[in-house]
Amino acid sequence: MCPMELLKQKILAEGRALNEHVLLVDCFLNHQVDVKLMKAVGEEFARRFADAGVTRIATIESSGIAPAAMTALEMDLPMVIMKKSVSSILKDGIIQTEVFSFTKNAPYLLTLKTQFIKPGDNVLLIDDFLANGEAAFGGISLLEKAGAKVAGVGAVIAKAFQPGMQKLRAAGYRVEALAPVRRMAEGLIEFGE
């Protein structure tokens, strides 16, 4: 079975569509994490973006870290974690942008130390979910403010029925979703873009 067939099987077997909008995958993606599956995910992102001249992997704290780390390992690149909360230590040389989280129903300040992303960098942004695209556009905005190009966005799961994927593509960004979900309802998950 190809690795992404495995991911889809896992979503069908262990994921749970609570309604038309909420897909619960906390038993293998964002609370408990199947790291072997994340390794397969990282290998697949590395394969899809092999020709993209990527110089750095970026992700958004914190559910994107495991798949992004495995992608960075496979591509032999550093990973940069854009932060949702700022420690008292992290205050110099930072740039920030406000992002609205639909999951938490509140905005947060996405933060990046510019020392880690430079003009000339070509960054692949990896996250666990792509839905409305708020987090992805926030991340892209920081990466571009730091002078980098964005090689693309890789999402483990994309809710293709929400506007994020289309908006990103319309804005000229390459998007790869390993498990795009076309339709959900209680107990139903249908794959497709």
Next chain:
Amino acid sequence: MCPMELLKQKILAEGRALNEHVLLVDCFLNHQVDVKLMKAVGEEFARRFADAGVTRIATIESSGIAPAAMTALEMDLPMVIMKKSVSSILKDGIIQTEVFSFTKNAPYLLTLKTQFIKPGDNVLLIDDFLANGEAAFGGISLLEKAGAKVAGVGAVIAKAFQPGMQKLRAAGYRVEALAPVRRMAEGLIEFGE
């Protein structure tokens, strides 16, 4: 060079002691992440806890995720991320404990869905830093509340001059620190327990 010598060299070369208490390692551990080094870290934790009968790797959101994921990969175990913030989706079957963060100077509610840690589990808790031990004791308290045993605590860096490591050992927990720091001052980092 043995892997942990590599880690210490990296700390000396790229870490920065700002004063007697603050060690800045955000260029390879918690903002930008050297995933190859994290893989070596994971291999070393796996080696040290090989005989401990570990059934699950746990970590605390979010800087522990990369080293914990690499440890879980090496030991072929699932990883469980204890959460610092709770999404509106995550509300059933959870246990929580209040932890004070000295870095953020504020308390947070550490959260675990009991479905992912069971009586009979023997959990290795991995984190990036061990200092006062607040986070580690909070994590242990949740793991034990869920009915699990704690096989030990693995810290990438431990500030051995702060009370966490000693308090954990005094309470009977096995602690492995890959880079224990005995003393710090501006521009000075001295290793040792």
